[in-house]
Amino acid sequence: MGRAFEYRRAAKEKRWGKMSKIFPKLATAITIAAREGGTDPEMNAKLRTAIANAKAENMxxxxxEAAIKRASGKDGNFEETTYEGKSANGVLIFIECATDNPTRTVANIKSYFNKTPNSSLLTNGAIDFMFERKGEFHIYLDNKEKDEVEFALIDYGLDSLEKSEDSDENTYIAYSKYEDFGTLSLGLESLQIEVKSAKLVRIPTNPITLNEEQMQELDKLLDKIEDDDDVQAVYTNLA
Structure with a gap:
């Protein structure tokens, strides 16, 4: 399956590498999870996942702890929103945000598209069907046999188990259907498999490719979007 669904991983990690950008996004995810399901990670699977993702980035x-505490205050009132857009050469862009000011967020997102040639923000639902939602778990098998783990996880909703691009030979990516995200998370816990990070992703059903010149133009738009503090994730239909 690869990494086609989440824009080029190496480029994105380089842009998000600065703590000043990634830590606030991770903190927001933790706050939202704590507000929705409570501040006890043992009783809140979404919060456990958000904390695991933060630890994976050395937060x-x-x-x-501050992000969890913020959930009980006025500053923890975030709204999750999505935006859909298109750019030149048939590129589709799906954006997930978490904001305490939707008016500000939509104005910013709209401006990024308006200032980019042949790009525009679309109405919600325009391209949603062009992406498939899946659960993605980056896991470490240690000395466990891959075939045995794969067989055991099928009962928990495992869709596929693939080798990660990570240099460590024991690192894999487990995928589930969207509705099986929580079930697979519990399955990994019950089998005592280390989860390095987990999230819901959007995979394009008909990925496309661009040449280097076209990618350079698209980079400018994606950089603006991903640098926005309210943006949590960006997906394209790039292969």
């Missing part, structure tokens, strides 16, 4: 414990 300090104090930052994590």
């Amino acid at each position: 300090p414990k104090d930052n994590i």
Whole structure:
């Protein structure tokens, strides 16, 4: 399946590598999870996942605790929104946001598209069907046999188990259908398989490819979108 669904992984990690950008996004995810399901990670699977993702990025414990505490205050009132757009050469862009000011967020997102040639924001639902939602778990099998793990996880909704691009030979990516995200998460816990990170992703059903010149133009737009503090994730239909 690869990494086609989430724009080029290496480029995105390079852009999001600065703590000043990624930590606030991770903190927002933690706050939203805590507000929705409670502040106890043992009783809140979404919060456990958000904390695991933060730890995978080496987010300090104090930052994590502060994000959880914020859920009970006025500053923790975030709204999750999505935006859909298109750019030149048939590129489709799906954006997931978490914001405390939807008016600000939509104005910013709209401006990024308006300032980019042959690009525009679309009405919600225009391209949603062009992406398939799946659960994605980056896991570490240690000395466990891949075939045995794969067989055991099928009962928990495993869709596929693939080798990660990580240099560690024991690192894999487990995929589930959207509705089986929680079930597979519990399955991994019950089998005591280390989860490095987990999230819901959007995979394009008909991916396309661009040449280098076209990618350079698209990069400018994607950089603006991903640098926005309210943006949590960006997906394209790039192969």
